[in-house]
Amino acid sequence: MNRAALYQIAENWFEAQNWKPFAFQKQTWKAFLQGKNGLLNAPTGSGKTYALWFPIILNYIKQVDEGKIKKQSGLKAIWITPLRALSTEIKQAAERVITDLGVPMTVGIRTGDTSTTERTQQKNKMPDLLITTPESLQLLLGSKNYAQTFAKCTAIVIDEWHELLGSKRGVQMELALSRLKSITQDMRIWGISATIGNLELAQEVLLGKETDAFKNSVLIKANLPKKITVKSILPKKMETYPWRGHMGLHLLDEVVQIIRKSKTTLLFTNTRSQCEIWFQTLLDHYPEFAGEIAMHHGSIAKETRIWVENAIKNEELKLVVCTSSLDLGVDFAPVETIIQVGGPKGVARFLQRAGRSGHQPGKESVIYFLATHAMELIEASALKKAAAETIVEDRIPYLNCYDVLIQYLNTLAVADGFYPNEIFKEIKQTFCYQNISDAEWLWVLNFITKGSQSLQAYDEFKKVEIEANGLFKINNKRIAIQHRMQIGTIVSDAVLNVKFLSGGYIGSIEEWFASKLQRGDTFIFAGRKLEFHSIKNMIVLVKLANGKKESKSVSWMGGRMTFSAQMSELLRQELYKVNQELLTPELKALQPVFERQQKESIIPNDNQLLIESFKTREGYHTIFYPFEGRFVHEALASLLSYRISLLSPISFSLAYNDYGFELLSDQILDLEALFDNNLLSTSHLHDDLQSSLNATEMARRKFRDIAVIAGLVFTGRPGQPVKTKHLQSGSQLLFEVFRDYEPDNLLLRQAYIETFEHQLEEGRLIQALERINNQEIVVKRCEKPTPFSFPIITDRLREKLSSETLAERIAKMTASYLKV
The missing domain is CATH 3.40.50.300 (P-loop containing nucleotide triphosphate hydrolases)
Structure with a gap:
C-alpha cells in the first residue's frame, strides 16, 4: 500500500467526522511515514494527538499489508504522558481511530494506577499501543527480558515534552530513549511540545546531540493563530x-x-x-x-x-x-x-x-x-x-545528573544486567551526559559496585555485582525489590493518607502539617471541615467536625514560586512605561498607587536602581528594587548583608518578594560609603554567596533528594513510608561522610551545583548585578513606607503571624501610612 492510499484513509476518517486535517497534521503524517523523527509544536486543543496516532496506525496497516508483521504480534508504539490523568483521554483517541478503521489493534494503559491484575496480563501479552509515564517506562526497562518486549516497537511519542524538559524526569526520558534506540530496529522518536522559547534545543535534547536520530529529524510548527x-x-x-x-x-x-x-x-x-x-x-x-x-x-x-x-x-x-x-x-x-x-x-x-x-x-x-x-x-x-x-520562557536542560544515571544503571542491573562499554556509548549520545568523562564514568561504576571510596566497608551500598563475563548485575532480591519501589525522580515531603474513622479515603496531607495536629483540632481539607482523631499506621484518621469551632486550612510546603527571567524583564518594561505615560488600562487603574509612590519616593526609569530607606518602630529599613524575582532577591539580600557585615559589625533581618528585598537593622546604613566599597560587584561572587547563605546547609537539604534518587536511602514500602526526619538524618549523615572523607564525590558536587544553579539561580544573579552596575543608583530617604515597599515589609510578618492576625496588622499599618 503506497503513501497516497494511506493518506486517503486518514482524509476519509476526518471527512466522516466533518473535520478537515490541518497542514501540520498532514506534515507530521508524511514525515513519520518517511521514517523521520521529530518534534511537533502545536497549541493545546489543536488535534496534536491525531497528528501522531494516525501515522502510527497507518504504518501498522502498511506493514501488515506488505506482510512484514503478523497481526497481534506485540508492542508497536508507546505514548509517554507526564500526567497519569491524561492517559484515559489519549487511550480514547486511539481507540476511536482503530475502531472506526476496523484495525485489529489493542490499546493499554500502564501507570501507577494500573491494577496488579492488568499488569500481569500485560506481562504475558503487551497491547499494541501502550500509554504510560516516564516512571512506568523505567519499570519496564527494569523487568526481565525487556529487550524482547520492545523489540518490535516502531514508535515512541513523548507528549508535553516542554513539561519534562528542564527536569530530572526529562533526563530519565533521555536515558530510556538511548536504550530503546539500541534494542529496536526501526523506532521513530517524536515529541509534542507547546510553545517554548528554545524549540530547536528541545528537539536536540529529545533526540540526542549528534545522533543519527537527530540528523534524520524535522521540527514541525502548527502555526495556528490562537486568540x-x-x-x-x-x-x-x-x-x-x-x-x-x-x-x-x-x-x-x-x-x-x-x-x-x-x-x-x-x-x-x-x-x-x-x-x-x-x-x-x-x-x-x-x-x-x-x-x-x-x-x-x-x-x-x-x-x-x-x-x-x-x-x-x-x-x-x-x-x-x-x-x-x-x-x-x-x-x-x-x-x-x-x-x-x-x-x-x-x-x-x-x-x-x-x-x-x-x-x-x-x-x-x-x-x-x-x-x-x-x-x-x-x-x-x-x-x-x-x-x-507570544513571548515565552526557555526551558534549560539539566547536565550531568549523576543521581539519575546511578538509578538508571541500577534499573538495567535489576533486569538483565548490562555491559559498561555498551551503555557508556549510549549515554554519551544523550544531551545530559554528552560531556561525561571516562573518570566520571569509572567513578559511577565504582559507586554502584563498591559504594564509593568512603562506603566500601558497608555491604548495603554494594548493590551491583560484576559477573565472570563482565556483566553488571543485581542478584540480591532485597536490593532489587527496594530499587523497583523507588524508581522515579520526583522527591517530595512524606505524605499521609487521610481517612474517615468510619472508612473512606479523602486525600493526602504532608507529614509536617499532620504532626502539628492535636486530637480535637479541626481543619478544612477537600472542601470538608474535619476533626483530627489520631495517626495510626501512617494514616490520619478524622471525622466530620461539628459546630463553629475555628478551623485551620491545610497548607503544603513549597508553595512559593518566583518570576521567570522573561517575566521579570516584561514587568520592568511595563513599569518603565509609567514615567513615559504609555499607560495600559491596568497601569491607569494603578494611578492612585503611583501618585502616592511618587509623593513618597520615585518610580524608577530603565537606567535607575531605586533604593528606599525609612525608619519605623521596628528599626531602619533599606529596600532595594531590582525587580528580578524572589529567588534572585533572596540571594542578593544575603550577599549584600554578608558584604556589609565584613565592613562593620551589623546584623540584619531580611525580607524579599518578586519586586525587591529589604535589609532591616537597628542602625542606619551609610549607603554611599558602602557603594564605594564595591557592594554590588560581581567579583568573588561565588565565594561570597557560599559564605553568606550557608551554602553547605542548603546543599545538605538538596542532597536529601539526590540521595533518594540515587538509592542511597530507602523511602519505605507502600503504606509504610520512612518519616521525613529519618530520611533527612540518614542523608545528612552520608553528606557529612562524603564532605569529610570524600570531597570529590560526584553526588556531593552535584548537590552544590544544583544549589547554586537551580535554587539560587547564580547565572541570573550575575546578569542582574551586571545590569545594576550600568544603572544610576537612586537613594530616596522616605518618611514612611511606600506602596512599593509595603508588600515586602509585610511579607516578613507572614512568617510570624496567622492569616487572621496578619490581616488585622496590615489593615492597621495601611490606615496609618495613608494618613496625610
Whole structure:
C-alpha cells in the first residue's frame, strides 16, 4: 500500500467526522511515514494527538499489508504522558481511530494506577499501543527480558515534552530513549511540545546531540493563530485596592459575576492552600453554589479528581477551583472562562491555563487576571503583552545528573544486567551526559559496585555485582525489590493518607502539617471541615467536625514560586512605561498607587536602581528594587548583608518578594560609603554567596533528594513510608561522610551545583548585578513606607503571624501610612 492510499484513509476518517486535517497534521503524517523523527509544536486543543496516532496506525496497516508483521504480534508504539490523568483521554483517541478503521489493534494503559491484575496480563501479552509515564517506562526497562518486549516497537511519542524538559524526569526520558534506540530496529522518536522559547534545543535534547536520530529529524510548527483575550478584574474604587495580600478575596463579588455569566469556569490558584480557601469562601458567601462547584488539586483522592474531570466534560459543574493539576492536556471543550488568581510567575504557565478555555481549533481563549494586591496589576499588563506577542520562557536542560544515571544503571542491573562499554556509548549520545568523562564514568561504576571510596566497608551500598563475563548485575532480591519501589525522580515531603474513622479515603496531607495536629483540632481539607482523631499506621484518621469551632486550612510546603527571567524583564518594561505615560488600562487603574509612590519616593526609569530607606518602630529599613524575582532577591539580600557585615559589625533581618528585598537593622546604613566599597560587584561572587547563605546547609537539604534518587536511602514500602526526619538524618549523615572523607564525590558536587544553579539561580544573579552596575543608583530617604515597599515589609510578618492576625496588622499599618 503506497503513501497516497494511506493518506486517503486518514482524509476519509476526518471527512466522516466533518473535520478537515490541518497542514501540520498532514506534515507530521508524511514525515513519520518517511521514517523521520521529530518534534511537533502545536497549541493545546489543536488535534496534536491525531497528528501522531494516525501515522502510527497507518504504518501498522502498511506493514501488515506488505506482510512484514503478523497481526497481534506485540508492542508497536508507546505514548509517554507526564500526567497519569491524561492517559484515559489519549487511550480514547486511539481507540476511536482503530475502531472506526476496523484495525485489529489493542490499546493499554500502564501507570501507577494500573491494577496488579492488568499488569500481569500485560506481562504475558503487551497491547499494541501502550500509554504510560516516564516512571512506568523505567519499570519496564527494569523487568526481565525487556529487550524482547520492545523489540518490535516502531514508535515512541513523548507528549508535553516542554513539561519534562528542564527536569530530572526529562533526563530519565533521555536515558530510556538511548536504550530503546539500541534494542529496536526501526523506532521513530517524536515529541509534542507547546510553545517554548528554545524549540530547536528541545528537539536536540529529545533526540540526542549528534545522533543519527537527530540528523534524520524535522521540527514541525502548527502555526495556528490562537486568540487569547486577557481581562483584568478591577475594583470599582482603585483607592481601596490592598497594597499587599495573597488571596484576592476582596474581589469575591466581582469574580462571582463572571462565574454566573459562563457555563463553566476554571478558577486557577497557585497553591493548594489557596485553592482550599477560595473554595470554602465561595461556599460560605454563596451557599446557592453548593452542588455546582468542585475543587481539584493533586492531594485530593484520585476518584474525586476523575469525577470532577468527567463532570467538567459533561457540563455538570458551574465552577472548578483548581491548581496546576488541571494545567495540562485533558480536553475540556465546555470550559468558557478561566480566572487566574494572583501572578502565575511565568508566561508559559499563564498561556497554558488560558488555553483551557476555547479548547478547540479556532476558538478564542478568555482568561481573567485577578491581582491579589495592587502591584500585581503591573504583572497583568505584562502578561497581556506576552499573550499578544507570544513571548515565552526557555526551558534549560539539566547536565550531568549523576543521581539519575546511578538509578538508571541500577534499573538495567535489576533486569538483565548490562555491559559498561555498551551503555557508556549510549549515554554519551544523550544531551545530559554528552560531556561525561571516562573518570566520571569509572567513578559511577565504582559507586554502584563498591559504594564509593568512603562506603566500601558497608555491604548495603554494594548493590551491583560484576559477573565472570563482565556483566553488571543485581542478584540480591532485597536490593532489587527496594530499587523497583523507588524508581522515579520526583522527591517530595512524606505524605499521609487521610481517612474517615468510619472508612473512606479523602486525600493526602504532608507529614509536617499532620504532626502539628492535636486530637480535637479541626481543619478544612477537600472542601470538608474535619476533626483530627489520631495517626495510626501512617494514616490520619478524622471525622466530620461539628459546630463553629475555628478551623485551620491545610497548607503544603513549597508553595512559593518566583518570576521567570522573561517575566521579570516584561514587568520592568511595563513599569518603565509609567514615567513615559504609555499607560495600559491596568497601569491607569494603578494611578492612585503611583501618585502616592511618587509623593513618597520615585518610580524608577530603565537606567535607575531605586533604593528606599525609612525608619519605623521596628528599626531602619533599606529596600532595594531590582525587580528580578524572589529567588534572585533572596540571594542578593544575603550577599549584600554578608558584604556589609565584613565592613562593620551589623546584623540584619531580611525580607524579599518578586519586586525587591529589604535589609532591616537597628542602625542606619551609610549607603554611599558602602557603594564605594564595591557592594554590588560581581567579583568573588561565588565565594561570597557560599559564605553568606550557608551554602553547605542548603546543599545538605538538596542532597536529601539526590540521595533518594540515587538509592542511597530507602523511602519505605507502600503504606509504610520512612518519616521525613529519618530520611533527612540518614542523608545528612552520608553528606557529612562524603564532605569529610570524600570531597570529590560526584553526588556531593552535584548537590552544590544544583544549589547554586537551580535554587539560587547564580547565572541570573550575575546578569542582574551586571545590569545594576550600568544603572544610576537612586537613594530616596522616605518618611514612611511606600506602596512599593509595603508588600515586602509585610511579607516578613507572614512568617510570624496567622492569616487572621496578619490581616488585622496590615489593615492597621495601611490606615496609618495613608494618613496625610
